[in-house]
Amino acid sequence: MESIIEIQNLSKRFGAGDNQVAALQNVSLSVKPGEIFGIIGLSGAGKSTLVRCINLLENPNEGAVLFHGKDLTSLKEKELRLQRRKISMIFQSFNLLDQRNALDNICFPMELAGVPRKEARKRATELLETVGLPDKASAYPVQLSGGQKQRIAIARALASDPEVLLCDEATSALDPTTTDSILKLLQKINREKGITVIIITHQMSVIEQICHRVAILDAGRVAEIGEVESVFSNPQSEAGRRLVSPESALPVSEEDGPVARIAFNGNASEEPIIASVAMDLGIKVSILGADTRNINGKAFGTMLVSLPENREDKRRVLDYLNDHEGVTAEEVR
Amino acid sequence: MFDVFSDAAKVAQQLQIIASEYSFATWETLYSLLLEVVFAYAIGLPLGVLLVTGEKDGIRPLPGWVMALLNGVINLLRSIPFLILFIIALPLSKLIVGTKVGTPATIAPMVVAAFPLVARMVETSLREVNHGVIEAAQSMGASAWQIVRKVLLPEAVPSLLSGAAITIGTILGYGAMTGIVGGGGLGKLAINYGYYNFKFIVMWAAVIGLIILVQIFQSAGTKLAAVCDKRLRNRS
Ligand SMILES: Nc1ncnc2c1ncn2[C@@H]1O[C@H](COP(=O)(O)OP(=O)(O)OP(=O)(O)O)[C@@H](O)[C@H]1O
Ligand SMILES: [Mg+2]
Numbered sequence: 001m002e003s004i005i006e007i008q009n010l011s012k013r014f015g016a017g018d019n020q021v022a023a024l025q026n027v028s029l030s031v032k033p034g035e036i037f038g039i040i041g042l043s044g045a046g047k048s049t050l051v052r053c054i055n056l057l058e059n060p061n062e063g064a065v066l067f068h069g070k071d072l073t074s075l076k077e078k079e080l081r082l083q084r085r086k087i088s089m090i091f092q093s094f095n096l097l098d099q100r101n102a103l104d105n106i107c108f109p110m111e112l113a114g115v116p117r118k119e120a121r122k123r124a125t126e127l128l129e130t131v132g133l134p135d136k137a138s139a140y141p142v143q144l145s146g147g148q149k150q151r152i153a154i155a156r157a158l159a160s161d162p163e164v165l166l167c168d169e170a171t172s173a174l175d176p177t178t179t180d181s182i183l184k185l186l187q188k189i190n191r192e193k194g195i196t197v198i199i200i201t202h203q204m205s206v207i208e209q210i211c212h213r214v215a216i217l218d219a220g221r222v223a224e225i226g227e228v229e230s231v232f233s234n235p236q237s238e239a240g241r242r243l244v245s246p247e248s249a250l251p252v253s254e255e256d257g258p259v260a261r262i263a264f265n266g267n268a269s270e271e272p273i274i275a276s277v278a279m280d281l282g283i284k285v286s287i288l289g290a291d292t293r294n295i296n297g298k299a300f301g302t303m304l305v306s307l308p309e310n311r312e313d314k315r316r317v318l319d320y321l322n323d324h325e326g327v328t329a330e331e332v333r
Numbered sequence: 334m335f336d337v338f339s340d341a342a343k344v345a346q347q348l349q350i351i352a353s354e355y356s357f358a359t360w361e362t363l364y365s366l367l368l369e370v371v372f373a374y375a376i377g378l379p380l381g382v383l384l385v386t387g388e389k390d391g392i393r394p395l396p397g398w399v400m401a402l403l404n405g406v407i408n409l410l411r412s413i414p415f416l417i418l419f420i421i422a423l424p425l426s427k428l429i430v431g432t433k434v435g436t437p438a439t440i441a442p443m444v445v446a447a448f449p450l451v452a453r454m455v456e457t458s459l460r461e462v463n464h465g466v467i468e469a470a471q472s473m474g475a476s477a478w479q480i481v482r483k484v485l486l487p488e489a490v491p492s493l494l495s496g497a498a499i500t501i502g503t504i505l506g507y508g509a510m511t512g513i514v515g516g517g518g519l520g521k522l523a524i525n526y527g528y529y530n531f532k533f534i535v536m537w538a539a540v541i542g543l544i545i546l547v548q549i550f551q552s553a554g555t556k557l558a559a560v561c562d563k564r565l566r567n568r569s
Contacts, residue, residue, distance in 0.1 A: 055472050084474035095469035099488050099563045109473040111483065140563040160473060 002069070003030035004196050005054060005164060010063030012049050023049040024060070025220045033163075036190050036197045038207040038228065040243065041217035047200045050217065051168050054198070055087045056080060067164075085113060088157035092169035094149040096141040102128065102152045103137040109160040120159075127155035131185060147178035154185060164196045165189070171206060179203075183210050204243065208232065208293065208300075216240050233265030233300045234328055244291065244302060258307040258314060259333045260285075264292055264299045265326050273324060274305065281320055283313050299326075307331065347534040350526055359542060361436045362508060362518035368440050369504050370497075373447035380407070380448070381455025382481055392467065393477035410449040415507055418446050420514060436517035443511065447504050454496035458489040491562035498554020502547045509543055519543050 012024040023046045031037045041047050052058035054065055056072055065072045067083060075083065088109075096105050106124035107117075115123075128134050131151040141149055150170060157165055167186065171179040187210045190197050199211060207214050207228055214231050216223040218239035224231060235241045262273075278284050285305045292301030307314045314331070321329035383403065387395035410418065422442035423433050430437045462485055470484045486493070509520030519539045527536025559565060 057468060057472060081474035081476060084472060087472075089469070089472040091465060091469065093465050095463070095465040097466055097484065097488060098463075099490060099561075101563070108470075108483070112470070112473055112475050112479055142564050166472075 002033070003066075004033040004068060005198070006030040006064075006066040006069075007050075007054070008064045008066065010050070010053055010060045010065065012046075012053060012058060012060045022220050024053065027063070027217075027220070027222050029215050029222060029225055031164075031196060031198060032213075033196055034190070034194050035212045036187070036199065036210050038199045038201065038211035038214040039217055040201055040204065040207050040214060041239075042243075043202060045217040046220040047202070047217055048168055051089075051166050051198065051200045054164075054166060055084050055089060057089075085109070085160040086162050087164045087166060088160060088162040089166040089168065090150065090153045090157050090170045092172050094141070094146070094153045094173075096149055096153060096156070098141050101138050101140050102133070102144070102155075105141070105152055106155045106159050108156060113160060123159065124155070127158055130158065130189075131155045145178075146174050147182060150174065150178075150182055151185065154182075154189070158189065158193070158195075162195060164198065167197065167199045167201075169200055169202070172201070172203070179206070180209075186210060204232070216243060229266055229300065233302075234263040235302075241302070257309050258331060259288065260305050260307050260318060260321070260329050261332045262303045262305060262321060262327060262329045264301055264303070265328070266300055273321065273327065274303075277317060277320060281313075281316055283308055283317055285317060304332075343532075344534065347532045350532065350535050351538050354522055354526065355538065355542070358517065358519045358522045358539065362505070362520070362543075362546070365436050365440055365443070365508060365516075365518060366501065366504060369443045369447060369508070370501060372440070372444040373451045373500070373504065374497075376444065377448040377451025378455050380452040381459065382485070384452060384456040385459040385485070386477060386481060392471070392480050407449040407452055410445065411453070415446055416510060416514065419443070419507075419511060422446070423514075434515040439508070439511045439516040443504065443507060446507055447500065450503060451500055454500055455493065458492035458496050459485050461492050462488045491558040491564075494554055494558035494561060498551050498558070501550045501554070505543060505547055505550070519546075 007027055007029050010024055010027040011022070014021045014023055027046075027050060039047055039050060049058055053060045056065065060073065063073075067087065070083075072080060072083060097108065100108065103121065103124050106127050107120040110120035110123065111117075125134075125137065128137055131154050133148060133151050133155075136144065136148065136152070139148075141152070144152065154165075165186070170186075171182050174182060183206060186197055186199070189195055190210075197210075199206060201207060211228050213226065214228045215225040216231065216235075216237060216239050218237070223237035223239035224235065231240060232244050235244050274285060274287060285307065288304040288306055290301070290303040292299055292303060307317055318329050318331065321327055380403065383395065384400075384407075385391060386393045387400050387403075389397075413421070419439075419442045422445040423438070425441040425445065426438040427433050429441050432438050466488060467480055467484055470480050475483070508516065508518060509523065510516075512518070512520030512522070512524035519542050523536045523539035523543070526532055527534075527539060
């Protein structure tokens with residue numbers, strides 16, 4: 001499928017000389033129409049810089065950002081402004097206009113686009129319904145909770161009838177329950193309106209909950225990209241492993257002997273397998289650390305287990321584990 | 334001063350002056366204030382906007398030398414003592430209204446003294462606007478002009494009003510000083526009739542009038558700013 005947004009060899013540096021920071025280095029990725037694409041990384045990885053390069057709030061030093069195949073970096077300012085209406089954005093700090101009430105905030109992008117006032121108000125009222133706040137039309141931002149503000153911001157972002165919605169840490173300022181409801185709303189918008197959503201976050205749970213594909217950003221580079229299930233169950237990059245199971249990146253003490261990393265990718269549950277190793281093979285393995293989770297009712301994640309010293313036994317355990325569907329095991333030490 | 338009070342005739346004479354001059358002086362003070370404020374904002378407001386939007390990271394950066402010039406001129410005008418600046422700028426009045434004396438003649442030099450203050454006041458107010466909101470507008474495809482008109486200025490309204498109250502107070506103060514160099518209004522009453530002629534009742538009456546005016550404008554400004562500010566929770 002043709003991609004709606006394609007980032008090609010994007011680099012962005014801040015500052016000059018010795019203080020220069022390479023925020024993004026040769027980043028390439030493509031987002032398909034209608035998907036929810038996650039970008040995750042630790043603080044300072046360059047996530048915000050990347051998302052701000054997509055609508056050119058930040059000008060990249062090198063590289064191209066293609067929207068429907070058209071390079072945004074080559075556009076004249078006026079043309080870029082028109083394209084920006086098709087790529088909306090929501091923010092961690094909501095960024096509502098404090099001096100306008102909710103309805104007028106939602107009208108704002110339509111005002112910019114010259115939509116007649118009456119029509120804008122009608123559409124804004126519908127959008128208030130969409131985001132579940134029909135009774136807050138005349139409330140000012142100060143009278144709204146964080147979650148409500150983000151809903152208004154989402155309604156505002158939808159007002160220009162965008163094709164892409166960029167979310168920079170849109171739930172990071174919210175409590176878990178509110179986060180949940182906002183994610184559900186984004187999911188609903190994605191499903192019902194077919195809007196492509198790009199989500200920036202440092203929270204694994206956000207990606208797990210709604211993203212289809214994910215890119216892991218590490219120190220300004222893309223460490224890996226893939227389906228959420230495969231990346232999280234079996235990360236290929238060091239950065240991916242650190243994110244998915246922070247403890248597996250920690251060195252396990254030498255005394256534990258050989259260690260295997262078991263990845264679950266959604267077809268098995270972890271508990272019985274370890275028990276059945278002991279029952280079926282008569283070999284006892286112990287769990288050194290685990291970071292597994294349920295995604296859509298399936299088990300994902302990784303686990304570190306100790307292996308027997310004996311080479312033959314070790315082989316048998318690894319083979320046994322790898323025979324199970326949905327499980328990969330490899331010796332890591 | 335007590336001698337003055339002991340002399341009933343002199344008191345009566347001063348009250349006579351107050352009765353005949355006071356309301357006209359007040360009127361002069363008010364209409365010149367109005368014109369000065371209008372012109373000072375007509376010049377200072379756009380300059381204040383440019384000071385914010387034109388800087389290097391602003392929404393419509395201007396060449397560095399333009400900004401340096403703008404800042405330089407504003408700082409220069411702000412650093413010259415008011416009365417000196419007023420006298421330097423008086424020839425402007427000759428050019429515009431054809432005379433260097435009287436209330437109309439004070440307006441142009443007053444504006445020269447006041448617009449740099451207005452520009453700085455406006456600049457300060459606009460800088461208080463949350464940068465994230467500007468960025469949000471940019472992400473929606475707003476032009477620089479749309480950002481100024483629909484984001485910067487409306488979001489800064491409460492702060493602009495507070496600034497205007499301070500500006501008006503300052504212009505009133507400046508205006509009173511022009512009494513020394515041929516200006517009219519309550520300042521002239523206080524200085525020419527009052528101070529120079531030892532008519533202290535007249536002087537105090539004029540001063541009290543000025544104090545009341547400053548109080549009125551300041552509290553009206555503060556009140557209005559609060560009423561307009563939608564960030565205050567306790568009203569809607
Ligand atoms: N305007 C700027 N000037 C200088 N350096 C910047 C600027 N913006 C970002 N950086 C630097 O670029 C790097 C990436 O920053 P960025 O904000 O994109 O990270 P992030 O992944 O969004 O982090 P977080 O999760 O903390 O928001 C950081 O080292 C940061 O210091
Ligand atoms: Mg960030």
